[in-house]
Amino acid sequence: MDGQKHDRRAGPPRRGFTRRAFLKGSGAVAAATALVPGSRAEAQETGPKIYGPGPVPIRLRVNGEDREVKVEPRVTLLDALRNHLNLTGAKKVCDRGTCGACTVLVDGAPTYACSMLAIDAQGREIETVEALGPDHPMVQAFVEHDALQCGFCTPGFVVACTAFALRNPNCTVEDVNRALGGNICRCGTYAGIREAVVEAARKLKGGANA
Amino acid sequence: MRPFEYASPATVQEAIDLLGPTWNDAELLAGGTDLLSLMKDDVVAPKRVVSLRRITSLKRIEVTPTVVRIGALVTMEELTQAPEVAAKFPSLVIAAGGVTSPQIRHHGTVGGDLCQRPRCWYFRAGYGILATGADGQPLVPRGDNRYHAIFPEGNAYYVCPSSLAPALAALEASVVLQSPEGERRVPVEEFYRIPRTNEEREYVRQPREVLVAVEIPNTGLKNATYEIRQRQLLDWPLATASVALRVDGGKVVSARVFLGHVAPRPYRATAAEATLMGAPLDEERIAAAARAAVQGARPLSGNQYKVQLAATAVKRALSSLI
Structure with missing residues (x-):
């Protein structure tokens, strides 16, 4: 039983009691209980260190900053970002590496944050949609080309599109079609997204040369 | 996801020392694209997860005059970008x-592609690899089997999900497995087996073994893969064919034809191979080989369509070599 189950059952926000605050609170209780069995790391004499199953301190480099969190090894990068680092841009939708809503960059590569353990992401450069900001050419292009409707898939798309555009500055609409196979938009805003990527790719290239 | 211990060894030897005698003791983590989903769905629940990501020796592609050795941690992206692979093995x-x-x-790796677990929805929903009902009988033949095998074996109706296995099998590649007893090589063709119980795995790798590399002999075979899929993106193919052959004096002198996603293992279409042998590779012969490839197919109630798809995949893979 992990955090996601509580998440789904948490229900609508109540007065004076936000859903996020509730999640943070319940996470703290879970962490405190799990501390009791503790880490077995001390018992081991040789070979690589064994961490967990209780919470262990880890260091993640996120958006250019070193951040320390204490999480169980089973916590995904996505849950660490959303529930521990308050970076809620990456969305938890399928949680099975299928929909792309949780896409972040890890060492520059588009990555399903739901399919990477936080503890396994140590020592890598993690960039989330928050690092791009509202003035980023890809974000601007999404707005201009009406590349979103409900917007829930958008952060994942923006990150995946940026990763692709940086590698393919002269891409065509057909290239984009194939390159975005890892993200799904159920509103069907693909037409706008394709145009946004082609335009932003050229701007990003110009920006890099400037 | 159930709690587990985590370790990130720096060498294969250290990784092996962290593994246990059963699958419940430890699982190896490479790209995580399959393992994390399996753990979230409680299909596997290891006590320990051993991450391979620090083991740099597994990330190399080495080319010798006789063999191309691809480390287990080489990603699918790196594989598609490697000129030394593209030149010799377009099929791969x-x-x-x-x-x-x-x-x-x-993030998905070569080793992970070969060791990923089947996508069979009964397996993923907790009915076991043989998808057995409460009455002890297999669920697939009487259930929704539209993506299942047209060449089932025994009670195994799932299909091998690996993208690379049919291509590697056609190219006569081997996997290199390292264990406390040392290193062994297993032809990809023999890497998969039919589990006798739901507790057994569908591959011959043992709980204490690490798949460290695949080795493809440098035989200069002409090779190709053709995949047929329902959607252009994101999904697993419905049927694939990988072929590797040698043409000498205008005639086919050796042929290997493997089908993917139609059987619990990469399916060797021996009848198609026999059809090709000793004849020129022309349209007529290719059509005959495609028909022969699906001889003996035993489709289920919902996957008859796969027979035609598999034949078409063979035809198109072979046609791309003319």
């Missing part, structure tokens, strides 16, 4: 490129 590059999600291609 097409198969790797068929994994159409860039997120999966950047």
Whole structure:
């Protein structure tokens, strides 16, 4: 039983009691209980260190900053970002590496944050949609080309599109079609997204040369 | 996901020392694209997860005059970008490129592709690899089997999900497995087996073994893969064919034809191979080989369509070599 189950059952926000605050609170209780069995790391004499199953301190480099969190090894990068680092841009939708809503960059590569353990992401450069900001050419292009409707898939798309555009500055609409196979938009805003990527790719290239 | 211990060894030897005698003791983590989903769905629940990501020796592609050795941690993206692979084994590059999600291609590895567990929805829903009902009988033949095997074996109706296995099998590649007893090589063709119980795995790798590399002999075979899929993106193919052959004096002198996603293992279409042998590779012969490839298919109630798809995949893979 992990955090996601509580998440789904948490229900609508109540007065004076936000859903996020509730999640943070319940996470703290879970962490405190799990501390009791503790880490077995001390018992081991040789070979690589064994961490967990209780919470262990880890260091993640996120958006250019070193951040320390204490999480169980089973916590995904996505849950660490959303529930521990308050970076809620990456969305938890399928949680099975299928929909792309949780896409972040890890060492520059588009990555399903739901399919990477936080503890396994140590020592890598993690960039989330928050690092791009509202003035980023890809974000601007999404707005201009009406590349979103409900917007829930958008952060994942923006990150995946940026990763692709940086590698393919002269891409065509057909290239984009194939390159975005890892993200799904159920509103069907693909037409706008394709145009946004082609335009932003050229701007990003110009920006890099400037 | 159930709690587990985590370790990140720096060498294969250290990784082996962290593994246990059963699958419940430890699982190996490479790209995580399959393992994390399996753990979230409680299909596997290891006490320990051993991450391979620090083991740099597994990330190399080495080319010798006789063999191309691809480390288990080489990603699908790296495989599609490697000129030394593309020049000799287009079949493999097409198969790797068929994994159409860039997120999966950047993290999914060669070893992970070979060791990923089947996508059979009964297996993923907790009914076991043989998808057995409460009455002890297999669920697939009487259930929704539209994506299942047209060449089932025994009670195994799932299909081998690996993208690379059919191409590697056609190219006569081997996997290199390292264990406390040392190193052994197993032809990819023999890497998969039919589990006798739901507790057994569908591959011959043992709980204490690490798949460290695949080795493809440098035999100069002409090779190709053709995949047929329902959607252009994101999904596993419905049927694939990988072929590797040698043509000498205008005639086929050796042929290997493997089908993917139609059987619990990469399916060797021996009848298609026999059809090709000793004849020129022309349209007529290719059509005959495609028909022969699906001889003996035993489709289920919902996957008759796969017979035609498999034949077409063979035809198109072979046609791309003319």
